[in-house]
Amino acid sequence: MTTSRAAWLFITPALIILGLFFLLPVVAALVLSVTDYDLYALADIRNLRFVALENYWTLLQRPLFWSALGHTVYFVVVGVPLSLMASLGAAMLLNSPLARFKPFFRTALFAPVVTTVVAVAVIWRYLFNTKYGLVNYVFDAIGIPTVDWLGDPNWAMPTIILFAVWKNFGYNMIIFMAGLQAIPGDLYEAARIDGASAFAQFRHITLPMLKPTMVMVSILTVSGYFQLFAEPYVMTEGGPLQSTTSVLYLMYEEGFKWWNLGSASAVAFILFVIMFVVTAAMLRLSKRGEPA
C-alpha cells in the first residue's frame, strides 16, 4: 500500500464527520436562511418557499434583534476587558518570584474553568438572590443599598458579566503565565538598575512584550464572548424584560422555540459575519502599530 493511500484512509473518518456534520450544515444554513422553513415546512417539505433576503431584511427591522445585538455587544465590550484584566492580574501574581504555593494557587484559580456552566450558575444565582443571597446580606450588613441582581433589567447583565469573568479568567491566566515566563528576566534587571518603578516596568516591558499573546487572547475571548447563551439561559431566561437576551439566545428561541429555522439561520449568519468582521478588524489594528 502506498503512503498516499494510507494517508487517505487515515484522514477519511475525520473528514467524513467534519464534512457531513459541520461543513455541509454550514452551507445548508446559508440555503436555509433564504427560505421560510418553519413548522409548516417541517410537517411537509412542500410548504417551503424561497424568500431571498427577506429573512435578513425583516430581522434588521425587528427591535428585538437590535436589542439582542446591543446586549451581546455590552457583554463583549465590558466582559472581555474585565476578563483579560483579571487573567493578567492573576497571572502576574502567580508569576511573581515572591508568590508561594504556586501550584496550589494555580489550581485553585483555574478550577472554575473546568466546571459546568449550568451547575455553577445555580450557586451563583443563590449567592445573588435578592432576598436570601449572601451578597445582599453582606451589602446590607455594611450599609450598602441592596440590589435586585438578576431581577432588575439594569443589573442582570452586569451580574452575568461578573459570573462569566469568574468562570473564565483562569483560562487566559494560564496563557498569560506562559507569555510572562517567556519575557527575558534581564530586561527587568536593566530597568531596575535604571530606577524604573514597578508600574513603569509593567508599562514599558511587560505590556509590549506580551502584545502577541494579548492580541491572540483578546481575539479568542471576543469570539467566545459573542457566543453568549448558556449563562442567560439558566440564570435569567433572557429576562428580565429581555435585558439579557443575546443574539444566540434569539437564534435559539427563533429556531428551537418557534421553529422558524429560516430566520434563525439568518440570525446565525449575521452573528457570524459580525464576529468575523470584529476579529478581523482587531487583527488589522494590532498589526498597524508594528513596523512593516
Added chain:
Amino acid sequence: MKRFARTLRFTLALALATAGVAGCAKKEEGTRTLQFWTIGREGEAVAKLLPEFEREHPGLHVEVQQLPLTAAHQKLLTAYAGDSTPDITQLGNTWIPEMMALGALEPLDARVAASKVVDPKDYFAAIWATNVIDGRLYGVPWYVDTRLLFYRKDLLAKVGYDHPPRDWAEWRAMMAKLSQPPGKAYGVLLPTNEFEQLLALALQSDDPLLRDDGRYGNFRSPGFKKALAFYVSLFKDQQAPMMTNVGIGNPWAAFGQGFFAFYLSGPWNIGEFRQRLPKEQQGDWGTTPLPGPTGPGASNAGGSSLVIFRRSQHKDDAWALVEFLSRPAVQARFYEILGDMPPRRSSWEIPALKNDDKTAAFRDQLERVKPTPPVAEWERIVTEMQLVAAQAAHGDLTIDQAAEEIDRRADRLLEKRRWMLDHGKKATP
C-alpha cells in the same frame, strides 16, 4: 403554604417513584405503558386519579410527565420536531389549531360517535367548538377556563351599589367612583402584559377578530375598536393602573387592601383568594359574569383538552384514558382535588360546584363564551395585539393607529397561512 405544597409534591413524587419501581419489578409480559403529558399543576392531581384507571385496565401503566407551564408550548413543538411525542397529552385549546396544522393530532370523531361516555351535547357548546377544526374533532375538553370579574362587594356598597355591574356603562360609573383618590386607588386591575382581558372584551363584539377564513386580521372592525377604546380609556382615566403582573407583585394582597375593586381573572383565583385573604374579608368579595357593551357579555372559551397523537402506538388505550377522565364522577373528584372546572354540564351537578356562590358566576358565564379563531398563528397574534394595546394605553398610539398596527402585524404573521390556503396546501399529509 408553599412549603406544604412542596412537601406534598415530593411525597407524591416519592410515592410515584416507589410505585414505578414496584411496577417495574412485577412487570409482566404484555404490560403496555401509556405516555401522558400534563401541563403545570394538573399532573399532581391526575396522579391521584390514575390508580383507579390502572385497576380497571390491568396490564396498562400510565406514565405521567409534568411539563412546566412556561416551557410546555416549546416542549410540545420540540417533541413533534424530534418525533418524540407522547401517546396522549393535555393541550391548551388555543394550541389545538397549531398541532392540528402540523398533522400531529389524531381525529376523534369516530371514537366519540361510538362512545357511551363522551356525549358532545353535555359539553358547553363553545368549549366543545374549540376542538373542532374544519369540521373534524381533535380533542375532548378536560377542564374549562374563562375570565370574569372578581369584585369587592363592600367597596361597591360604599359607593352606593348593592349589585355588580350589568353593562359597560354601569361598570364605568362604578369604576369612576371607586378610583378615588386618583393614583392611589383604582377601579380595576388589567395587567398590561396579559392579553386575556382585552381579548375577553373584544370577543363580546359580533365582529370576528380575523376575516376571510383567517387570512387577515380584522382588528380595524368597529367592534374591536370599541373594545380597545374602552380598554384604553380605563388607563387614561386612571381607573386601571399601568402595571404588569410583575409590577403588581401580589395581586391578592392588593385586592384585599382595596388597591383595586375589580379584577378580571380566571377560576384558579377562587382558591387563591380563599386561601390568601383573611377570614374576616371572605364575605367581602364575589364573582360576577363579565358585563358587555349592552348587558351580560361574552368571554373567552379557554381551557385544556385531551388529545391523542397520530404517532401513538396505543391509541385505543389512550382513548380509554380520555373516556375515564371525562366521566362526570371523575371530573367531580378532579375539581375537588385541584379546583379545575369541568366542561360538562352534568359534572356541575355536584354540590361542591352547585352550591358555591363563587363558582355560580362561572357556570353562568360558560353559557356565554366564545372561541378564538382556530388558526395556528393565534398565540403569536394575540401576543402582538397586547404589545400594541399596551402602547396605546400608554398614550403612544391612537385607537385607529393601534388597530391598524395590530392588523399589520397579524397580516404579516398570517402570510404563510394565506399562501397555503391559496395554493390548496394542507399541512396534514
Added chain:
Amino acid sequence: MSPRVAKALINGLLIGAAVIAIAPLLYMVSVSFMPQGQASSLPPPVLPKNATLDNYRQLFMNAGMGRYLFNSLLISTAITLISLAFNLMAGYAFAKLEFRGRQRIFQVLLGALVIPAQVAMLPLFLLLKYMGLVNTYGAVIVPALATIFGIFLVRQYASGIPDDLMEAARIDGAGEFRIFATIVMPLLKPIMVTLAIFTFLAAWNDFMWPLIALTGQEHYTLPIALASLSREHVQDSELMMAGSVVTILPVLVLFLALQRYYLEGLLLGSVKG
C-alpha cells in the same frame, strides 16, 4: 516597598483571589447538605445545621439523577474514545504523510475554525432528524467524533516526530498501519492524554447542542437535566446544589488528577494564532 511587604501583599492578593475562585464551589457543597428550606432563611447559613444526605437521596431516587449521570458518562466516554482515534489518525497523516491536496485540505479546515458551531446547528438538527438520530445518544455523539481543534493539536505535536523513525520502519517493510500503531502511537501518548481529557471535559460540559438534540428527558445529560430541574424547582436551592455537585465533581476530580496534561494542551492549542 520593602520585599517583606511586597511578599505579604502578593500572597495576600493570591489568597483573596483563590477564595473568590473556590468559595462558591465550597459553598455549593455546603448548601447541598442542608435540610430542605434551610438555604432560604435569614441570615443566609454558611454551614448546614443538621447536615443531611436527603437531597442526594431525592436526586437519585426521584429525580432520575442516576439515569442522567449514566447518560453523561456514556456520551462523554464514547465521544472521547472514538474521536481520539479519528483525530489521532488524521492529525498524524496531516503532519507526517505525503499525499496530494494535503496543504489545501488542511487550509480549508483551519479556515473553518472561524465559523462558530452554532451556524451549523439548525441544519444539523434537520439532517439528524431525517437520519432518525434526533433524541438518541447518537445525535450528540456522532457530530462530535472529529474536531478540527483535535486534529490541529495532534498535527502540532506529531510534527516533532523525526521522520527517520518511520523511514527506517518502512525500509524494514512495515505497513503504514503497523508504523502508526507500534511506533507513532507510543510517541503520541502525552498528546493523547491531553486530547482525551480536553474532549471529555468539553463533552461533559456541553450545553447548547444536547439541549437541542435530546428532546426527551430519558436521554438528558447532567447539564440539561439540571437546567430543566432548576426551572421547575427554583425554590429548592438545596436540591439544586446537590445536583450541581454531582454534575461538577467528576470533571473536577478528573482535572485534578490530570491537570498537567490539561494545562499543556491548553497552551499547545492556543499558539495557533
